[in-house]
Every structure is written in structure tokens, then in C-alpha cells.
Amino acid sequence: SRSINLAVIPGDGIGQEVVAEGLKVLSAVLPGDVKLETEEYDFGAKRYHATGETLTEADLEQLRRHDAILLGALGDPSVPSGVLERGFLLKLRFAFDHHVNLRPSKLLPGVSTPLAGQPEIDFIVVREGTEGPYTGNGGTIRQGTEHEIATEVSVNTAYGVERVVRDAFARAQARPRKKLTLVHKNNVLTFAGHLWSNTFNKVAAEFPEVTTDYLHVDAATIFLVTQPERFDVIVTDNLFGDIITDLAAAISGGIGVAASGNINPSRAFPSMFEPVHGSAPDIAGQGKADPTATVLSVALLLRHLGYDAEADRIDAAVAADLTERAGKPARSTSEIGDALAARVAG
Amino acid sequence: SRSINLAVIPGDGIGQEVVAEGLKVLSAVLPGDVKLETEEYDFGAKRYHATGETLTEADLEQLRRHDAILLGALGDPSVPSGVLERGFLLKLRFAFDHHVNLRPSKLLPGVSTPLAGQPEIDFIVVREGTEGPYTGNGGTIRQGTEHEIATEVSVNTAYGVERVVRDAFARAQARPRKKLTLVHKNNVLTFAGHLWSNTFNKVAAEFPEVTTDYLHVDAATIFLVTQPERFDVIVTDNLFGDIITDLAAAISGGIGVAASGNINPSRAFPSMFEPVHGSAPDIAGQGKADPTATVLSVALLLRHLGYDAEADRIDAAVAADLTERAGKPARSTSEIGDALAARVAG
Ligand SMILES: CC(C)[C@H](C(=O)O)[C@@H](O)C(=O)O
Ligand SMILES: CC(C)[C@H](C(=O)O)[C@@H](O)C(=O)O
Numbered sequence: 001s002r003s004i005n006l007a008v009i010p011g012d013g014i015g016q017e018v019v020a021e022g023l024k025v026l027s028a029v030l031p032g033d034v035k036l037e038t039e040e041y042d043f044g045a046k047r048y049h050a051t052g053e054t055l056t057e058a059d060l061e062q063l064r065r066h067d068a069i070l071l072g073a074l075g076d077p078s079v080p081s082g083v084l085e086r087g088f089l090l091k092l093r094f095a096f097d098h099h100v101n102l103r104p105s106k107l108l109p110g111v112s113t114p115l116a117g118q119p120e121i122d123f124i125v126v127r128e129g130t131e132g133p134y135t136g137n138g139g140t141i142r143q144g145t146e147h148e149i150a151t152e153v154s155v156n157t158a159y160g161v162e163r164v165v166r167d168a169f170a171r172a173q174a175r176p177r178k179k180l181t182l183v184h185k186n187n188v189l190t191f192a193g194h195l196w197s198n199t200f201n202k203v204a205a206e207f208p209e210v211t212t213d214y215l216h217v218d219a220a221t222i223f224l225v226t227q228p229e230r231f232d233v234i235v236t237d238n239l240f241g242d243i244i245t246d247l248a249a250a251i252s253g254g255i256g257v258a259a260s261g262n263i264n265p266s267r268a269f270p271s272m273f274e275p276v277h278g279s280a281p282d283i284a285g286q287g288k289a290d291p292t293a294t295v296l297s298v299a300l301l302l303r304h305l306g307y308d309a310e311a312d313r314i315d316a317a318v319a320a321d322l323t324e325r326a327g328k329p330a331r332s333t334s335e336i337g338d339a340l341a342a343r344v345a346g
Numbered sequence: 347s348r349s350i351n352l353a354v355i356p357g358d359g360i361g362q363e364v365v366a367e368g369l370k371v372l373s374a375v376l377p378g379d380v381k382l383e384t385e386e387y388d389f390g391a392k393r394y395h396a397t398g399e400t401l402t403e404a405d406l407e408q409l410r411r412h413d414a415i416l417l418g419a420l421g422d423p424s425v426p427s428g429v430l431e432r433g434f435l436l437k438l439r440f441a442f443d444h445h446v447n448l449r450p451s452k453l454l455p456g457v458s459t460p461l462a463g464q465p466e467i468d469f470i471v472v473r474e475g476t477e478g479p480y481t482g483n484g485g486t487i488r489q490g491t492e493h494e495i496a497t498e499v500s501v502n503t504a505y506g507v508e509r510v511v512r513d514a515f516a517r518a519q520a521r522p523r524k525k526l527t528l529v530h531k532n533n534v535l536t537f538a539g540h541l542w543s544n545t546f547n548k549v550a551a552e553f554p555e556v557t558t559d560y561l562h563v564d565a566a567t568i569f570l571v572t573q574p575e576r577f578d579v580i581v582t583d584n585l586f587g588d589i590i591t592d593l594a595a596a597i598s599g600g601i602g603v604a605a606s607g608n609i610n611p612s613r614a615f616p617s618m619f620e621p622v623h624g625s626a627p628d629i630a631g632q633g634k635a636d637p638t639a640t641v642l643s644v645a646l647l648l649r650h651l652g653y654d655a656e657a658d659r660i661d662a663a664v665a666a667d668l669t670e671r672a673g674k675p676a677r678s679t680s681e682i683g684d685a686l687a688a689r690v691a692g
Contacts, residue, residue: 081532081533082532082533082534082536082539085533085534086533086536090534114461114571114572115460115461115462116459116460116462116463133498133500133534134534136536138500138537139537140537142504143540144544146504146505146508147504147505148503148541149501149502149503150502150503150537150538151499151500151501151502151538152499152500152502152535152537152538153484153497153498153499153500154479154497154498154499154500155495155497156495157494157496158488158491158492158494158495159493185585185588186427186428187427187432188428188431188432188436188479188480188585188588189479189498190427190428190432191484191485191486191496191497191498192484192496192497192498193427193428194496195494195496197427217588217589218588218591218592219592221567221590221592221593221596222592222593222596222601225460225461225597226460226596226600239531242531242534242563242564243563243589244567246564246565246567246568247564247567247568247571247593250572251571255568
């Protein structure tokens with residue numbers, strides 16, 4: 001019989017609330033013969049204040065035993081900026097080699113967007129997740145003096161770039177439009193830029209059906225707001241991916257509906273799924289958070305584990321729910337979760 | 347008697363056409379007692395192909411003698427990516443220590459924007475121009491092999507960060523809303539992030555009237571499309587500034603009206619003014635390019651040289667022209683230039 005052994009990390013702020021709804025929908029969508037086991041972990045601000053720890057080697061050993069990880073959000077004003085980001089979120093991505101950071105953007109009919117004219121938006125961003133300026137390489141000398149120098153080193157390897165570029169080509173190949181856009185800044189960051197462009201062109205030869213395109217990251221932000229329909233699949237570096245996926249979320253229904261997967265396609269380690277939004281401490285505990293991004297992250301999780309039909313059911317339920325929202329009074333976090341659970345079960 | 351000794355670099359593609367209109371408007375706006383001398387330089391693709399040179403030490407010696415530089419655009423598909431960018435544009439910014447890269451964004455009534463609801467947009471970005479990931483530090487080993495590693499090093503100094511942060515505070519202080527937002531990614535790029543944040547907080551103490559704010563660069567892209575009215579002055583790093591100013595241009599009338607100044611406030615070297623757009627080889631020579639961004643760059647140039655009344659006249663002429671465009675048939679490059687010249691002279 002089939003089973004899913006899930007690590008659940010609610011985290012801080014609204015993370016707690018949205019994860020509860022994600023699990024509600026997950027339970028509702030799974031067929032009776034699939035056994036769902038969940039284990040909750042208390043990572044985040046509270047644990048950091050209590051123990052000074054963010055993510056230990058022992059924690060990683062425990063997390064490894066799961067099939068996948070569902071995360072709400074980490075972060076609290078009481079924790080200095082960078083501690084939980086570097087000490088947990090990025091540490092986990094690096095430890096489990098989550099090199100495919102997958103972020104779909106789809107604007108559904110009736111969903112509000114800051115863009116005029118309700119453009120067609122349906123693309124995915126494949127963001128590299130383990131290299132670039134995120135490696136923590138760099139340092140500071142003469143800190144706090146007028147002679148301070150601080151550096152950040154973007155590290156890019158042929159191995160790391162090629163595997164994510166190949167993953168993106170395969171995803172483009174599997175979509176109807178079969179178009180892949182490389183986003184970088186190869187006219188300025190020429191060392192990394194050449195590696196990315198050369199790798200992209202090399203792998204392109206293996207995917208003759210995929211149409212390719214290149215945009216500098218600055219130009220990409222322009223096209224995201226003026227011609228978002230030109231994008232099908234985007235592959236890009238860790239930092240550029242961070243920036244353009246927030247913009248992509250903003251134009252395609254907002255951060256409340258943006259899902260993401262931190263994927264290790266080899267399955268050597270469990271992949272991690274989380275909403276793109278943060279812990280939003282200002283609205284935490286009030287039932288105001290939209291759990292939709294978490295529910296869509298559950299769909300990505302199911303697809304990763306091979307439950308495509310169930311993932312499709314969640315996507316369809318969310319699409320129907322979003323389309324029907326317009327003009328109606330706002331619902332609470334759990335009301336939205338209930339509505340989605342009812343739809344996927346029905 | 348007063349005089350302006352201007353270096354003119356039309357460059358490639360539409361650069362030639364838009365600079366001609368910029369000079370037309372400049373001549374029209376200057377009072378009779380100001381002597382305008384211009385010297386044209388042939389930098390760009392043609393010269394690169396003819397001589398292999400982009401910008402020599404002798405060129406820099408010549409350029410130094412001018413009061414300011416007006417540039418159209420550089421770049422052509424026949425030149426490998428990065429050659430003119432690193433070999434001319436960035437070389438000039440670094441050689442003349444153009445550390446204040448100034449980019450205003452103002453959406454005028456009636457001007458089209460991809461954003462719904464015609465939001466209020468009126469902010470300036472002060473982008474650092476001589477540090478960050480733009481320094482060319484980094485390198486490649488084992489190039490072309492499966493073991494290639496390419497690095498890019500972002501270099502940030504207390505000296506470099508503090509001077510641009512102070513410049514931005516002074517600009518914020520001089521504006522009615524007096525609000526300054528630091529944009530960085532200090533939760534991930536912690537070495538550079540701490541230097542930027544600490545410097546920002548230190549200098550803030552000298553400007554008690556200025557309201558301060560901080561946004562991660564990814565969140566800033568969201569607010570630029572959902573709440574652009576929240577911005578007054580933004581100060582940021584070279585690369586983040588590159589990215590968000592293209593987005594800022596896109597939302598506030600498009601790249602056709604986005605001006606920029608590469609400024610050395612000490613006046614030890616001439617400052618350089620240019621439209622944010624590129625050389626657009628696809629429409630070059632057809633009279634289709636909008637010279638407005640170049641004309642607005644001329645206004646920034648005049649303001650830098652102390653001709654505030656003349657700069658105001660150009661800004662007003664552009665505002666009037668843009669507001670009257672809506673619904674009218676498109677005009678040619680020189681027709682727009684003629685209209686603006688007539689307005690500033692009248
Ligand atoms: C919280 C932060 C470390 C993270 C990132 O920069 O990757 C977030 O912005 C994201 O996009 O997942
Ligand atoms: C052409 C390129 C070097 C330049 C930059 O990245 O600074 C351009 O994009 C700009 O914004 O002026």
C-alpha cells in the first residue's frame with residue numbers, strides 16, 4: 001500500500017495557520033489507500049530563542065527520513081535579519097541540494113492583478129537553488145570602521161549550472177509552447193554570464209524542439225510587466241530568480257497564491273515545498289492569511305511524489321475558488337481551507 | 347560670460363538619432379549669453395570594429411576636459427556581449443568615479459503605464475555606480491570543461507557606500523515627502539547587507555527629518571507594481587539599482603522616457619547623462635525612436651551644471667508633450683524633438 005511520510009514545519013507567524021489548511025486539503029485529496037503520516041517540527045523563532053539553534057546536524061538526519069517537507073514560513077522581527085534565512089532556509093536548501101527551485105505563475109480569469117488589461121500569464125521559473133551569490137562566500141574586513149570592505153562571491157559551477165539548465169529544458173519540452181528563456185546579466189557579470197550562456201547553448205542542442213531566448217535580468221523585469229505572455233519557462237540564477245519570482249507573483253495574483261518547490265530531482269534527499277510569501281507577523285493569528293499559496297505548494301509536492309491526478313484536482317479546486325472570489329467578502333484562512341478541501345474531496 | 351563645453355557621444359543604433367534631438371532642445375533652451383560648445387566622439391561598435399578599441403587612456407584624457415558628457419546608446423549585435431558594456435560604459439563610470447547613478451521615475455497624467463488604475467508614481471532611485479558586482483572582480487577556471495567554476499565578486503566599501511547613502515539622504519531631505527528607502531538583500535547577502543544597513547542607520551542620524559524604510563530587493567519589485575506611491579527616494583546597490591530602475595521605467599511611461607545621470611558630485615570629473623534605453627538596432631535609422639529620454643537626460647545635465655531654470659523648462663515641456671500625446675498618431679524622432687524645442691524656446 002502507498003504512503004507519504006511528511007515532515008511538517010509550520011514555522012512562524014502565519015506559517016502555522018496556512019500549513020494547517022494545506023494539511024487539511026492534502027488529507028481531503030488523498031485516496032483512502034494512501035497512508036499519510038506527518039511529523040511536526042518546531043523550527044523557527046521560538047526554538048531559536050529557546051536554544052540558540054536554527055537547524056542542527058541531528059535535525060537534518062531526522063528530516064532526511066521523510067518523503068517530502070511542507071513548510072509554512074520562517075521569520076520574526078525578534079530574530080536578527082539573516083539568522084533564520086541563512087541558518088535554516090538556505091542551510092536546508094544547501095544540505096538537501098535543492099537545486100531546482102520551481103515557481104509557477106499563472107493568472108487565472110477574474111483574479112486581480114496590478115497590470116492593466118488582464119494579460120495572459122502562464123509561465124514557470126526554474127531558479128537555481130544552491131549556487132550564485134547565495135553560497136555565503138565572501139566576508140568583511142575592518143568591520144565598523146571607515147575602511148570596512150564587505151564582499152559577496154557568486155559561485156557558479158559547470159556542474160551546478162548544467163543540471164538546472166537541463167531540468168528547465170526538459171520542463172519546457174513537456175509544455176505546449178516549448179519555449180525557454182535564459183535570464184542573466186551576461187554583459188556585465190561576464191564570468192558567470194559566459195558559463196550560463198555557453199551551457200544554455202550547449203544543452204539547447206539536445207532539445208531541438210525547444211525555442212530559446214535570452215534576456216538580461218533588467219529587461220526581463222520590463223517584459224514581465226509589459227508582455228508577460230512572452231514567457232513560458234524561464235531558467236535563471238539564484239539571486240535573479242529570487243527577484244523575478246517575487247515580481248512574477250505580484251503580477252499573477254499576488255504573493256497570497258504563489259507556490260514554490262525546492263526540489264532535488266534525484267530524490268537523494270526530500271524536497272521541500274513552501275509558499276513564496278513570508279511569515280507576515282503583522283497579520284499572524286488573525287485568520288487573515290490566504291492559505292492558497294500553501295495549498296498550491298501541496299499540489300507541487302504531490303506532483304513531485306508522483307500523485308499527478310491529486311495535484312491536478314488541487315489546481316482545479318484553487319482555480320475554481322479564485323475565479324469565484326471576485327466581488328465576494330473576504331473569507332478567513334480556515335474558511336478558504338474548508339472550501340478547497342470540500343472541492344478536492346467532492 | 348557663461349559656457350558649456352559638452353562631449354557628445356551618439357554611439358550606436360538609435361543613439362545617433364536621439365542625441366541629435368537632445369542637442370536641438372539643449373540649444374533651444376539655453377539663454378543667448380551661454381556659449382554652447384560641443385565635441386563629438388565616435389565611440390561604439392564602428393570604432394571597435396575599425397580599431398579594436400573601446401575607450402583608451404588618451405580618450406579619457408580628452409573627455410576629462412569637458413564640463414559634461416551626453417551619450418545616446420552603445421551596443422550592436424555585431425559586437426560580442428560585454429565588450430562595449432565593460433569596455434566603454436562601465437569603464438567610463440569607473441574612470442570618472444560616477445558613483446551617483448540617478449534615475450527619476452515620474453508617471454505623468456495621461457501617459458500610458460502597464461499598471462491598472464494610473465497610480466501616482468514620483469520617485470527617484472539613487473543607484474551606486476562604482477562598486478557591487480559591477481567591479482569586474484571574479485574569474486573563471488577550467489573554462490569550457492565540466493569542471494568550470496566562474497565567480498563574480500561584489501565589492502562594497504564603507505567609503506563607497508557612505509558617500510552614495512549620504513547623497514541620497516540629501517536628495518530625500520530636499521523633496522517634500524522626505525522619505526528614503528534602502529533596498530538590499532541583507533538577509534542573504536549578509537556581509538554587504540550589514541555594511542549597507544549599518545551605514546544607512548548611521549547617516550540617518552544626521553537627517554532626522556527624513557523618514558527611513560528598508561525593503562529586500564525582491565519585495566521592492568512587488569511594491570513597485572502594487573504600491574509605487576510608497577516610494578520617494580530609493581538608495582541601492584549597483585546591481586539591484588540596475589534591475590529596479592528598468593522596472594521603474596517600465597511602470598512610469600516606459601523606457602522611451604527614462605533618463606539617467608552618471609554623476610560625480612565632486613565635479614572632479616565630468617558627469618555623464620544618457621537615456622536608460624539601449625541602442626535598439628531593430629528600429630535604428632527609421633526615425634521611430636522616442637528622443638524624450640535623451641531630452642530628459644539633458645535636463646538632468648543642466649541641473650547638474652546649475653542651470654535649474656532651463657532644466658525646469660525642459661521638464662515642463664516634456665510633461666506637456668507627453669500629456670498631449672494620448673490618442674494622437676505617432677510622431678517621428680525629429681518631430682518630437684522639434685515639438686520639444688519649440689516648447690522650451692517659446
Ligand atoms: C527568505 C529568503 C532567504 C528567500 C530567498 O531569498 O531565497 C526568499 O526570499 C525566497 O524567495 O524564498
Ligand atoms: C548596458 C549595461 C552595462 C548597463 C548597466 O547594467 O548598468 C545598463 O543596463 C544600465 O542600466 O545603464
